[in-house]
Amino acid sequence: MRIFPPGRSAILLATILLASGCATRPQAPLELNVVALNDFHGHLEGGKFNYKINGQQATVQAGGIDAIGAALQAWRAEDKDLMFVGAGDLVGASPAMSSMWADEASLTALSMLGMNASSAGNHEFDQGRTELLRQQHGGCESHRADKACKLDPDYRGASFTYLAANVIDTATGKTLLPAYKIEEAKGVKVAYIGAVLKDTPSVVLASGIAGLSFLDEADSINKALAEVRAKGATVFVVLIHEGGHTDEAFNEPDCKNLKGPIVSIAKRLDPELKLIISGHTHQGFQCKVDGRTITQAEMGGHVLSRIKLAVDPQSRALRGITVRNVVVKPGEYPADPRLAGYLKQVRERSESALARPVARLGAKSIPRKLNAAGEAPLGNLIADAVLEASKDEGVQIAFMNGGGMRKDLEAGDNLVTTYGQAQVVLPFSNTIVVMDMTGAQLRTALEQQWIRKHADSQAAMLHPSRGFAYRWDGARPKGQRVVPGSVKLDGVALDEAKTYRVAVNNFLAEGGDGFTAFAQAANKRNTQMLDLDAFVRYLSDNDRAGKPAGSSAVAGRVETTK
Known part of the structure; x- marks a missing residue:
């Protein structure tokens, strides 16, 4: 039997594999998991979710930070790199159990849930720019002195990042909030670019947003895209607080009849922006528009959008998107003791006053x-x-x-x-x-x-x-x-x-x-x-x-x- 030197043996083996086609077999795509919600509006507790199924009206109990925490805990057991994001109006116009504490309880809960980033919504500006920045960064100096830091005297702010590429401080020419955030999962840099509806000034106090300009959403997002590309991001996700509406079911796969402002915005985005997570209209949908996927998860935490991204392992480019809107059902997953305990604590502190x-x-x-x-x-x-x-x-x-x-x-x-x-x-x-x-x-x-x-x-x-x-x-x-x-x-x-x-x-x-x-x-x-x-x-x-x-x-x- 002829014995080849070690180096020649490796070359021969590679040649045999190449001839057999094994070396050219494509690698399986990387799978990244994203969970999204929008328009949470401080709904710490669950409530009734009304929806249509097979043409019939149905009502179930859904949502609540305890149920959301349980679901995320279970899904992270499947993928530790799961990312959790939002599309604005996480606070504001909230139930009393949140609003009585200046929504700090909700921001703390979302931080405990491991949220990575969210676009700002118009309701984030309800109390003005100064209060929004306090809610983000922490502290107790607030025009709502009767509410701020009353639940926790050491409120430290939200651990996730609010994003708004189209909100400019006219004094500095810079964005009030970061335009984007880049997260790395499984070796892939994912850029989340945020925006809020440009018509925000028409629905919030003018004095609270003095010195801010709200620019065109699509133009601002496209501008931010160039920056994140330069920083090595290869997968791009839009988080935008603007939406649409459709008569199709909240969980209809690849729905086709989406209408409203988000459609015209989407059509003006750079072709590389294939995934748009939206909010504002309080509708659930998972639609396709000109080859783009546009999602929204109803409101109040009743529904979460589970999104799977297929990424090319070589180029790190996005190759496929799968979306499934799921109802957050209490008791469906084993409880997350931290979230269940926090809800119990806030509820007990609130009950006597309410x-x-x-x-x-x-x-x-x-x-x-x-x-x-x-x-x-x-x-x-x-x-x-x-x-x-x-x-x-x-x-x-x-x-x-x-x-x-x-x-x-x-x-x-x-x-x-x-x-x-x-x-x-x-x-x-x-x-x-x-x-x-x-x-x-x-x-x-x-x-x-x-x-x-x-x-x-x-x-x-x-x-x-x-x-x-x-x-x-x-x-x-x-x-x-x-x-x-x-x-x-x-x-x-x-x-x-x-x-x-x-x-x-x-x-x-x-x-x-x-x-x-x-x-x-x-x-x-x-x-x-x-x-x-x-x-x-x-x-x-x-x-x-x-x-x-x-x-x-x-x-x-x-x-x-x-």
Whole structure:
């Protein structure tokens, strides 16, 4: 038998393998796992998730940080390199158990869940840029001194990174938050690029974002892409707080009928950006648009998007994307003791304050749902509370915006509502602002109810206080829908030249929701009174007077001829 030297033996073996085709067999792709949520809105506890399956409506209990923690614990046992990310509105407009602690409990919980990064959402800016940076980096200096650092006196900030490539500090020319974050998993550099809807200034307090510019989403993301490429990233993921809508099921594979702002943004992105994790519209979908995958995981932590990325082991380039939206079912996985224990701790700290009885109501449930004319019983009630709270300022008319009411006002079987039930209705810590407006300015404000930036957006209806009434005609063009002569105060037609004293929350006072007429009002004074405090006091005073406030029916202050 002929014996070859060691070096020649290796060469001969390689030649044989090459001839047999073994050396050219392609390597299996690397699998990276990403889990995403959006619009968590401080939902520390689970709730009802309503969805359609096979054309039928179904409801299940879903979500909660304990259930999310259990699921992530189980999935990380399958892949220790799993990445957990968000698409904004993680906090803001939150249930009382989170909002009463300035949402620090939610940010701490998301940090404990191992979140890597999230785009900022519009609600991250609700309390202004300074408070957003405090929530990110920690500390106790806050305009919400009654809430900040009350759960934990040493709040250290979120351990994950908020991203916003399109939010620029005009004083420095730099982004307020990082544009991107690069994570490494299995030797692959994955770049997460974040953005928030450019229309954020229309839905948050103008004073809170003074000095910030919100730029075009696609342009900003494409610019950031060049930077992450230069830093060696080979897989790119967009986290964006802007969304769309579809009639398809939340878990329909590769759905095809997605519509809305996210579609036009996606079509303008660099071709290398194949995965877009979206938010804002509170819908669940996993769609394909022009070869790109666009996901959203409903809201409140009810659903998580499980995303598998197939990556070429040689080039480290993305080769495939698989998405599955899954319902987070309590008890489906073994508990994560840390998250279950933290939820128990926050719940116990919160219960006594939230369970405090406030007042007996005039109905067991006071809804915020609009009737055909755009009026809601809850809007009537809050506007009346604002009017009553500011009557010493000479206020004659008060308005409430629909977007400021986050839940129906509920009561127990004894018709008594609690502080927690009231707080979840008004979670924004808005203050009451009084101002002078002419009759002409008031009519302009009413006309602005139908002026929206997106064609698929609903009208932003105002809810007037008692004594104020008007009629509108949907067949008339925008800007002329209020029926002439129909606007009345205490039965008397509004005089366009006369000045009236008006009260609204500070969001509306600064022109929020496109109501520029309020921003242009004269003699403004911020009373510094919280709308929630005025609301609770109004309910309590009416109960003590033996006239419980609120109704399940509208007061008939707004009529329509459409």
